[in-house]
Amino acid sequence: MRSVRLAVALSLLAALPAAAQTLTIGLATPPTALDPHYHAHAQSSATAAHVFEALHKPDAAMQLTPQLATDATTTNGIVWNVRLREGVRWHDGTPFTADDVVFSLQRAGNVPNSPGSFGTYTREVRTVEVTGPHSLRITATAPAPLLMANLSNIFIVSRRHGEGASTDDYNSGKAMIGTGPYRFARWSAGTEVHYARNDAYWGEREPWERASFRVIANNTARTAALLAGDVDLIADIPSTDVARIRADRRFQVVTVASNRLVFLGYDRTEEALATGHVRAAEGAPALTRNPLADVRVLRALSMAIDRRALVERINEGQAIATGQFLPEGFFGYFADIPVERADPEAARRLLAEAGYPDGFRLTLTTSNDRIVNSARMVQAIGQMWTRIGVATSVETMPHAIFTPRRNRYELPVFLSSWGNQTGEALYTLVPQLGTRGQGGLGNANRIRYSNPALDRLLVAASTEIDAPRRLALIRQATDLALAEGVMQPLLLQVNNWGARQGLAMTPRIDQYTLAMSVRPAD
Incomplete structure (x- = not known):
């Protein structure tokens, strides 16, 4: 009997590591x-x-x-x-x-x-x-x-x-x-x-x-799965749940500043009018040209946005407002580029100067399961634009639907994100803003943007061996891209993971959630 009990005990012990692993x-x-x-x-x-x-x-x-x-x-x-x-x-x-x-x-x-x-x-x-x-x-x-x-x-x-x-x-x-x-x-x-x-x-x-x-696309359900012990770790903690998880002694929050830029993209081509997402103001004659083709309009839309409010009120401080394409410390980050302050009155004046004193109408789109708080952010931005006379409706959809529609140029005004995987500005500028199909440029350009002057700068920077000269070319390209306003930086995400105690996780700037980053705690 003793040997049977010992065999049972050993078999139970043998099963424990498998579950733990x-x-x-x-x-x-x-x-x-x-x-x-x-x-x-x-x-x-x-x-x-x-x-x-x-x-x-x-x-x-x-x-x-x-x-x-x-x-x-x-x-x-x-x-x-x-x-x-x-x-x-x-x-x-x-x-x-x-x-x-x-x-x-x-x-x-x-x-x-x-x-x-x-x-x-x-x-x-x-x-x-x-x-x-x-x-x-x-x-x-x-x-x-x-x-x-x-x-x-x-x-x-x-x-x-x-x-x-x-x-x-x-x-x-x-x-x-x-x-x-x-x-x-x-x-x-x-x-x-x-x-x-x-x-x-x-x-x-x-x-x-x-x-x-x-x-687990639903934010509430994902947090609930962690708290119930159904999963060991979750990615993309909703900002509203960070404090709650941090206060629970059974769990931990692992945080790192991100390389992921949240931005607005604008298709300023005339073809964008056919989508019905850029329309004349209520009661006004139909648009004959795309108002987004006027840099003053794009400037007004940017000036209407309170980026600090997006960080503090919408993201509960779990983001970093930015006026450029890279986080601090990356090659091509420039400390003298400021975060634009909201100025609705100046935005209204620019709209009037551009010939839209009564504004026009937009549909702003985003995915609702890719960017933390994306649905809340587009609602807030829509309200900010509406206040300056650009009546904005909002449409959100799963990322699996948003991506192909955006790629078919059906969504001319969208909120999206981009993670810089190399720590160098060309990783963002070349695919996002290079002319699509020009020598491998523009593979992620979803706004049909083309500027030969920017293309020349990107090609020159890509082939420049001398780092200081390459940085100078990147600065020229960055200034030109920001002045054009078709890709408007808003904020950088903060990456948050929630994990049960007993795990040690190395957080990644690139937001990747890898099993290789997780180890049993010592």
Whole structure:
């Protein structure tokens, strides 16, 4: 009898670590796909990072560190010699080689129907040559001082499993064979994704046998799931719940200032009038030209917004008002660019000067499950605009609906966000404001904006090896972009996670929620 009791006790003890080694995380936003080259989208990339790896990766503070590459050198910024990590194996046991990198860099910018192409990060690559089983030579089209930073956004996939594979093959799990610390287990689109630990991983072994991510888009439900113990950790704590979670001794709030800019985008083309989202004032003749094409109108809309009120009243202080595209400390942040103060009277005068003394009407749109407090912010901004005579209605929708509609140019006035993944201004300016289709510029330009003068500055800065000269070019580009007013910075998010006690999490500036960032507390 004693031996039976001992066996039962041992079996119970053996079961405890398995339960403890499952990490369950609640997310606000689902990935759009599992294909790591389908959509340059923060949550999709964070999801992919568990299974796939890049040549280099940004750490939690956005500093580039080696991953599948151990060394990358150049003498002129054009020819880069890259040494790859040896002894790495794909999840099916086959060895990782330089040929997989060649295949991945060719595939990344050429995935059909991509809503946000990775081509902006490979646009500088002219050729990629294998020089050995674990070495290669990348030749750029021109001096490319930021090449390795840009390529850190490209996940390396297996040629064996990726050649001929479609996005659906990745989404089904068929092609989900990576080199990363976790193996793909299963995915339910829009609902959950599950991983199993890769015990043959070349790097540090993860403490969690299983990592599960549940999509809980509703803010109240996500907080409730944490408080009830249904999940171990949640991302994107609603700002209204930060104090509540912090006061509960069972939990902790993990916080870091973000690289994610919340901004307003304006389509100033005449085609935008066809959407019905930019209309004449009630009772006035129909518009014959887009009022957003007048920089004075855009200036008035910006001046009407009280950014500090958005931070303090709408976000409960969990944001940082800004007048530029980057957070402090990034390359291309300029301390002398102020946060614009609200001036409704001056805004009304500008509207009248532009020929709209009675204003006009707008529909302001945003996603309601991607940006913290986005629905509340567009309501507040709509009221601010209405006060200066621009009667504003608001439309919110799930991110999965907002993104394709915005990408089809159906939403000419929107609130969106952008996370800067390299700590350098060109990562924001090139894809957001470059002329779409011009040499890889403008891959995330959803406002049909085109300015040849800005394009020339962006290309010049992208090829400038000397850092001070590159910074001077970036300053010119930043000043021009801000003066044009088609992309108006509002605030930088503060990243907040809620976690149960007993976990230690390293918060990431890039807002990625990774199982690799979480460890059992000592």
